[in-house]
Amino acid sequence: MEIFLLLFFILVLAIFLGLELISKIPSTLHTPLMSGANAISGITLVGALALETGSDLQMILAFSAIVFASINVFGGYLVTNRMLRMFKKK
Amino acid sequence: MDFIFLQELGYIVAAILFIFGLKMLSKEDTAARGNLVSSVGMLIAVLVTLIKVVDPYLILLAMIIGAGIGSLFALKVKMTSIPEMVALFNGFGGLSSFFLAWSQFINQSNVSFILILTYMTVFIGGVTFSGSLIAFFKLSEILKGSSNLLNNISRWFLVFICFFVLIAIGQVILSSAGLLAINFELIQITFIAFLIASLLAGLAFVVPIGGGDMPVVISLLNSLSGIAAALAGVLLSNTALIVAGCLVGASGLVLTLIMAKSMNRDLYNIFFVGYVSDSNSEEEVTGETKPILAEDTYLIMEAARSVLIVPGYGMAVAQAQHVVKELGDLLEENGCEVSYGIHPVAGRMPGHMNVLLAEANVSYDNLLEPKDVNPKMETIDVVVVIGANDVVNPSATEQPGSPIYGMPIIETHRAKTVIVLKRSMSSGFAGVQNPLFFKENTRMLFGDAKESIAKLVSEFKE
Numbered sequence: 001m002e003i004f005l006l007l008f009f010i011l012v013l014a015i016f017l018g019l020e021l022i023s024k025i026p027s028t029l030h031t032p033l034m035s036g037a038n039a040i041s042g043i044t045l046v047g048a049l050a051l052e053t054g055s056d057l058q059m060i061l062a063f064s065a066i067v068f069a070s071i072n073v074f075g076g077y078l079v080t081n082r083m084l085r086m087f088k089k090k
Numbered sequence: 091m092d093f094i095f096l097q098e099l100g101y102i103v104a105a106i107l108f109i110f111g112l113k114m115l116s117k118e119d120t121a122a123r124g125n126l127v128s129s130v131g132m133l134i135a136v137l138v139t140l141i142k143v144v145d146p147y148l149i150l151l152a153m154i155i156g157a158g159i160g161s162l163f164a165l166k167v168k169m170t171s172i173p174e175m176v177a178l179f180n181g182f183g184g185l186s187s188f189f190l191a192w193s194q195f196i197n198q199s200n201v202s203f204i205l206i207l208t209y210m211t212v213f214i215g216g217v218t219f220s221g222s223l224i225a226f227f228k229l230s231e232i233l234k235g236s237s238n239l240l241n242n243i244s245r246w247f248l249v250f251i252c253f254f255v256l257i258a259i260g261q262v263i264l265s266s267a268g269l270l271a272i273n274f275e276l277i278q279i280t281f282i283a284f285l286i287a288s289l290l291a292g293l294a295f296v297v298p299i300g301g302g303d304m305p306v307v308i309s310l311l312n313s314l315s316g317i318a319a320a321l322a323g324v325l326l327s328n329t330a331l332i333v334a335g336c337l338v339g340a341s342g343l344v345l346t347l348i349m350a351k352s353m354n355r356d357l358y359n360i361f362f363v364g365y366v367s368d369s370n371s372e373e374e375v376t377g378e379t380k381p382i383l384a385e386d387t388y389l390i391m392e393a394a395r396s397v398l399i400v401p402g403y404g405m406a407v408a409q410a411q412h413v414v415k416e417l418g419d420l421l422e423e424n425g426c427e428v429s430y431g432i433h434p435v436a437g438r439m440p441g442h443m444n445v446l447l448a449e450a451n452v453s454y455d456n457l458l459e460p461k462d463v464n465p466k467m468e469t470i471d472v473v474v475v476i477g478a479n480d481v482v483n484p485s486a487t488e489q490p491g492s493p494i495y496g497m498p499i500i501e502t503h504r505a506k507t508v509i510v511l512k513r514s515m516s517s518g519f520a521g522v523q524n525p526l527f528f529k530e531n532t533r534m535l536f537g538d539a540k541e542s543i544a545k546l547v548s549e550f551k552e
Contacts, residue, residue, distance in 0.1 A: 007324050007332060014320070014333045018340025021109065025116040027352055027459070030305075030345065030440035035176045036115045036125050037342055038312050040108055042179075043132065043334035044186045044319040047326050049139045049149060051193050061193040063152050069186035070156020071163070073136075075179045077129045078164035079172060084122040086169075086448040 032083045039076025045069035093141050100138030101330035107131030108334050112341055135330045169449060170406040173439040174229035177222045177308045180315050184218025187211055187318035188288075194325050195281055201265045201272055207325055209259060209284060215318040216288030217295060222311050224296040225304050241298035248294040251287050258284050295361075303360045305439045306350050310357075313342025352434045353497060379515070382533035384542055387509055388549035390533075394471035394507075396427040398463060400500050401443050402436045404477010404512065408539035411450040414476065417543050418452065420550040429456050431463045431473075431500045433481035460500045473505040475526075477512065477539050483524045494522055508532045511539045 025033060048065035052058060111128025114120040143149050160179070167175050191211035198205060227233035258280050264270035265277070299307055316338025323331025350357055391397065399418065405411060418428045430452065436443045444457060475482055484503045485492035502508050503526050510527060512534060526532055535542050 003327060004324065007327060007329070010329060011320060011324065011332050011336055014336030015340045017109065018337040019344060021112050021337065022116050022341045022344045022348075025345070025348065026118060027434035028441045028444040028457075029116060029118065029121055030309075030349055030352075030434070031173070031176070031442065031445070032121060032125075033112075033115050034309050034312055034342070034345060035172075035179075036128060037112065037338045037345070038176055038180045038183065038315070039125075040112070040128055040132070040334050041183045041312065041315040041319050041338040042186075043135060043331055044183055044190060044322055045153075046135050046139045047190050047319070047322050047328050047331050048186055049136070049143055050326060050328065051190065052197065053144055053148075055196065058193050058196055059148075061189045063148065065186045065189035065193070066149060066152035067156040067159075068182040068189070070153045071160035072179050072183035072186065073132060073160065074157040075160030075164040075175070076183075077125065077132070078161055079167070079175055079179070080125045081122070082164065082169075083172060083445055084125055086445050 032080055035076060035080040035083065039073060039080060042069050042073035042076055045073055097138045097141065098329065100134050101328075101333075104131040104135035104330055105333040105337075107134070108337055112337060135334075139330075168409075169446060170409070171230065172445070173305070173308070173437075173442065174226045176439075177225040177229060177304075177311070180308065180312050181219045181222025181226065184215045184222060184311070184315045184318055186215075187315070187322045188215030188219060188285075190322045191215060191325060192285065194322075201262060201277065203266065204325065205262045205266070205277075206259055207321060209255075209262070209281075211318055211321040211325060212285060213255065213288040213291070214314050214321065216285065217292040218311050218315045218318055220289045220292030221296040221314075222292075222308070224293060225308050225311065228296075229304055244294040244297045248291060251291045251294065254283070254287050255291075299360065303353075305435065306346060306353065306357075306360055308439075309342060309346040309349055313339050313346060316340075316342055349435075349440055352440065379527050379534045380532065382509065382535050384535065384545035385549065387533070387535055388546055390507060390509070391421065391426075391472055391474075391546065392424065392550070394421075394426055396429075396470050396472075397421055398429055398431050398467075398470045398473045398502075398505065399476065400431040400433070400436075400473060400478050400482060400502060401447070401476045402433075402478025402481060403442075404479075404539050406437055406442065406446055406477075408477065408541075410476065410540040410543055411446040411452075413540055413543040413547060415447070415450040415452050416547050417550070418456075420547060424550070429458050429463070431460065431502075432457045433460055433478070433498075433500050436478055436481045460498055464501050467501050467504040468506075470505045471507065473502040473508045475502060475508060475510045475512075476543070479512075479524055480522065482526055483522060484526055484529075485522065485524070488525075492522060502526065503529055503532075506531065509535055511535050511537070511542050513538060 048069050051062035053062050107127050108131045111124045114124025191208050195208050261280060265272045316335045320332050320335025320339055323335055421428045432443050434440050482500050482502045486494045486497045486499045489495060508531055
């Protein structure tokens with residue numbers, strides 16, 4: 001139980017940090033920022049890697065979770081990078 | 091040094107990199123590096139997790155499949171379709187959290203608040219997935235139009251699902267408090283129903299929302315996918331998931347509010363009212379449009395001292411950004427002052443036009459926002475509207491009854507001459523008629539934007 005309290009503590013702190021992080025942003029960067037943040041939410045991949053694979057169902061779930069999270073991570077970063085590359089001053 | 095220590099250390103480093111990455115992403119000159127920094131964070135988080143896993147071969151196989159599909163999509167997709175790609179990737183992240191929570195449910199042998207957490211993760215992950223999928227279909231125009239009946243059904247269905255969610259969670263609370271006999275079979279049935287309900291909730295939530303509001307919806311769903319990851323992190327006692335998930339959840343929410351504000355829409359309106367087409371208050375636009383040929387357009391533009399180009403989704407569809415740039419250069423050679431009026435939500439996503447024009451090498455300094463260009467509108471000789479509609483609709487300032495009333499627009503109707511490039515007379519994404527097309531000083535140049543501009547360019551070269 002105590003470990004959960006600690007985890008919730010981290011959760012609350014991280015939320016406040018996230019709220020403070022972005023205050024002023026030019027509208028040009030709305031889409032890239034959304035896409036970049038979206039790639040970070042692929043962090044669920046780390047959780048999927050640590051899943052147990054006891055039963056067949058759990059095996060399938062873990063496998064699919066890794067596949068979809070990887071799509072999110074790789075696709076997300078690459079697409080963001082492609083967008084931002086175009087903004088570079090030439 | 092044991093591996094758990096190493097792992098936690100890696101997660102802290104990753105979290106710091108994510109924070110810096112996000113911060114850098116919100117400034118123009120550091121954005122590209124910010125994305126790189128955040129991806130290094132991700133790499134570190136994945137590597138330290140891979141130190142000890144159950145079945146390395148299977149995991150690598152799954153990662154390679156995912157990486158292959160993701161990279162292929164990301165690199166092959168056309169620049170114009172990037173918005174729907176972001177929606178799709180986001181949905182997959184939510185789906186992953188959904189599976190994660192499902193797998194954790196199977197592990198649980200007693201009924202406690204952890205079960206409630208599992209339910210919440212499943213719900214948010216499921217809504218993110220199915221909601222993003224609908225957003226993807228709407229943006230790629232596979233799913234078109236809206237019907238009032240369907241919207242009403244969706245709304246009522248959403249209410250029904252909310253009741254079911256309360257009942258399911260109530261069952262867990264009562265069971266864990268000892269007020270209800272613990273019946274595992276029943277809980278399992280409820281859980282399966284809950285899985286389905288959460289997917290349906292995403293559908294019912296996004297289906298009634300109009301296409302014009304999709305960017306805000308995707309931003310909100312992006313925030314939700316972060317929250318789903320954070321909750322999954324609590325389930326798995328994984329700090330990397332918690333911190334990264336919360337960062338995305340919270341910053342995504344801020345971005346959602348900023349975006350809604352730049353469209354002058356409040357969130358309640360977007361999610362629960364939608365664009366109401368109130369036929370009573372909307373004046374019927376009468377009059378005739380005045381078509382013009384490319385040759386005559388050339389004559390007008392050749393005489394112009396200042397030209398403002400206002401691009402919209404039509405330019406994206408026609409892939410006309412390169413010829414637009416060419417036209418701009420020719421006009422400048424002709425001694426004309428050329429600028430571009432970029433509405434923040436022109437296209438299908440904020441910044442969509444900036445990306446396309448940047449691709450065509452248009453200088454940053456020539457891209458003006460509405461607040462900079464509107465005050466000097468009267469001094470501009472010719473405005474060229476390329477496939478933009480709702481963002482130049484004067485109803486937003488002139489007709490209090492209009493569904494888009496109050497939205498900041500580029501007030502092109504106040505310029506001396508407006509030339510509108512358009513494929514047909516169909517209404518814009520918001521489904522609202524545009525009186526601009528019928529104004530005295532407006533000329534319509536019908537046809538594909540790329541072909542029309544190419545014609546102008548060749549006229550200039552002759």
